[in-house]
Ligand code: L3W
């Protein structure tokens with residue numbers, strides 16, 4: 554059984570409220586941290602090996618150590634709660650059921666980074682959650698854990714919740730900062746990274762909700778103990794939101810030592826695939842990461858079992874591997890049509906492109922149109938090569954990772970499931986009335 558650090562008290566009735574959270578030991582890590590120096594906290598975070606839980610897996614301690622500290626310029630912590638990646642809903646779970654875990658993590662992180670005003674930028678569609686967060690902030694303030702002179706340390710910290718307007722691109726950290734400043738959420742060119750020039754050009758750390766929540770157990774048990782959980786550079790625990798063709802969709806906390814097979818089939822996690830269907834493929838890290846067929850999902854290119862961690866999922870690079878990403882685990886059974894699935898994603902990225910870069914603005918539209926044509930049985934064989942060519946021209950040629958995120962699913966679908974694309978083209982009548990999966994298994 555995976556060790557639980559973040560969700561250990563998720564089942565406790567009333568854990569959303571300060572009183573219960575406190576009774577369960579909540580804010581103990583904050584009390585401990587406020588007796589430490591910011592540098593000591595930073596060392597713990599570095600030692601823990603924590604990697605950003607939003608998708609990129611960038612080492613949190615390293616990001617924090619990049620934070621510029623010019624004299625007299627305020628610094629900020631901004632929590633990225635704009636969770637909009639299809640298949641990803643773990644941050645929603647944390648904020649909805651354990652808001653004080655996030656607030657406590659923010660207090661410790663703000664103290665370490667020297668942020669007196671910190672923000673939570675939350676996805677607009679999570680319309681009921683800001684009230685939960687604001688209530689938790691008020692409770693923490695009333696108990697002396699936020700506001701002026703926290704626990705008599707002389708440290709002041711206010712937390713504000715800002716709702717987004719419903720654009721996926723505002724989850725990209727620089728677009729988020731633009732939006733938080735009240736502008737249209739267009740990504741900025743990097744460098745400069747937010748750690749140097751972020752919110753209102755001030756040094757800013759932008760971290761995912763789960764990354765900041767993980768600071769609480771790191772301080773609680775120490776960075777060294779946290780680093781012993783998991784394997785290699787995949788330390789600690791990771792939240793996975795599982796969905797698609799599985800018996801038990803939901804949010805699971807894993808310790809990154811379990812295999813993909815165990816995660817899908819064990820009753821502790823997804824509980825297998827309904828109706829005894831076979832596994833066809835999986836997208837393990839949210840819609841932006843490459844789809845992987847069952848044979849490569851259950852073992853690596855070296856024939857080793859594939860594990861639910863950063864390194865194993867990427868084994869073989871993008872050619873055969875995929876990414877841990879944000880942990881949005883989408884399972885496709887044998888009845889699903891990969892072409893239709895890829896078209897749905899292409900429509901999403903086309904809709905969400907901010908339009909600044911030509912390859913992304915135009916390419917995502919072309920990919921969607923071609924995929925739609927193929928899926929309807931109106932495509933030609935050369936359309937597959939055209940699709941391949943377009944995705945190659947997007948990847949690496951755009952301001953922000955949305956371009957790559959639109960290109961990778963298309964590339965992986967063609968690489969691993971070319972026969973499905975060809976089936977639609979060779980069987981125009983069938984493909985108008987039938988789904989590839991249902992027709993071929
Ligand atoms: C200072 C340097 N800071 C890097 C910081 C950078 C950022 C972090 C990672 O995209 C991915 C994307 C999606 N000095 C630095 C530095 N940093 N070098 O490190 O940066 P980066 O550019 O590798 O990634 P990113 O822009 O954060 C995130 C993928 O995640 N993804 C997306 C999921 C979406 C959600 C959601 O809806 N919430 O999770 C899923 O896989 O495709 O590749 O902070 O500033 N020298």
Ligand code: SF4
Pocket residue numbers: 722739740905906907908909910911913914951952953954955956
């Ligand atoms: Fe906008 Fe797409 Fe360019 Fe990102 S890659 S800045 S979403 S046009």
